Amino acid sequence: MRLLERDDTGGVCLREGLPNNKIPPYAILSHTWGDGEVIFRDLMDDQAWRDGLRFFWVDTCCIDKSDKAELQHALSSMFDWYRRAAKCYVYLADVSTHQQVIDSSDRELVVRQSGCTTQKWAFQEPNARVIANFFSKGWKPAFRQSRWFTRGWTVQELIAPAIVEFFSKEGLGLGDKKSLEWEIHNITEIPLRALRGFPLSDFSFDERKAWAEKRSTTREEDKAYSLFGIFDVHMPVLYGEGKEKAFKRLQDKFREDYRALAKLWSTEPRDPRVEKKRIELAKGGLLVDAYLWVLENPDFNRWRHSTESRLLWIKGDPGKGKTMLLCGIIDELERPVIADGAQLLCCGV
Known part of the structure; x- marks a missing residue:
């Protein structure tokens, strides 16, 4: 994964080759094409810096779309990248806020009148502040009509992150996914449960497809490819196959995975302690502390403490240490913090 890093002087550099288990907290940016890339990135990396995030990700800088293998990996990983982000900033170039300039001495008056306990300021000039007119909410009609809500790729960018913050074209905060959830629900018809982070497995294929x-995409196949993460499906990207074939493959892969999971759930689970003993005898013992890195992995911890997700998939090439990792995780299973009924599935690919 590539990330952009901002230093103390305001300079930005590209960091490449970050391993999944060592990715620092980062902000991720969402926009629609043609939004004025330079202005957009500058506004949003300033916002990330104010939020204490040195690292941020934006597709225009962090994906080499000319590399087919990298593009395939990016499309398959996109949902996960958005889900892992500390914050997602949505830049709405077609939503403008009515502005007024006030002297900084009026700050307390504005905060009191707006009924807010805090006030976000977009710029840092000492004698003046530029603020949105939060009293009239004059930007709401433009928000409802924003192009961002009509694009295919922004479905996952809305659903995957826990925190999504919206900004006007001037870079002023409009609210977040939580404070605007009813507005977003009415615009998108996406159920509140999905917006609030409930498992997408609660919704059928047809519900999620709807x-x-x-929404529209530049390439017709992207209507299907943009939903990889929504359906938790991994399959090859084949531009030129057409929208219908892409959706057919997506649905077939979803049903295939669903049947495999259903079969897995119907199988009587074996005692992991017995399996661990068998594996250790076969492999010559467990390397002490070899698995400890996984305990800091965000995906493992999310599964470990979840009351919804029962399965942890461990995928990797043969000979990469999945078996030893599995033994270490079984040790963790014996601790009381693990969710009751959780199961592991180790898969070599």
């Missing part, structure tokens, strides 16, 4: 039904 969330993107009225």
Whole structure:
């Protein structure tokens, strides 16, 4: 994964080759093409810096779209990258806020009148502040009509991150996914449960497909490819196959995975302690502390403490240490913090 890093002088550099288990907290940016890339990136990396995040990700800088292998990996990983982000900033170039300039001495008055306990300021000039007119909410009609809500790729960019903050074209905060959830629900028809982070497995294939039904993409196949993460499906990207074939493959892969999971759930689980003993005898013992890195992995911890997700998939090439990792995780299973009924599935690919 590539990330952009901002230093103390305001300079930005590209950091490449970050391993999944050592990715620092980062902000991720969402926009629609043609939004004025330089202005957008400058506004949003300033916002990330103010939020204490040195690292941020934006597709225009962090994906080499000319590399087919990298593009395939990026499309398959996109949902996960958005889900892992500390914050997602959505830049709405077609939503303008009515502005007024006030002297900084009026700050307390504005905060009191707006009924807010805090006030976000977009710029840092000492004698003046530029603020949105939060009293009239004059930007709401433009927000409802924003192009961002009509694009296929932004479905996952809305659903995957826990925190999504919206900004006007001037870079002023409009609210977040939580404070605007009813507005977003009415615009997108996406259920509140999905917006609030409930498992997407609670929703059928047709329900999830409907969330993107009225949205458009530049390439017709992207109507399907943009939903990889929504369906937790991994399959090859084949531009030129057409939208219908892409959706057919997506649905077939979803059903295939669903049947495999259903079969797995119907299988009587074996005692992991017995399996661990068998593996250690076969492999010559467990390397002490060899698995400890996984305990800091965000995906493992999210699964470990979840009351919803019962399965942890461990995928990797043969000979990469999945078996030893599995033994270490089984040790963790014996601790009381693990969710009751959790199961592990180790898969060599």
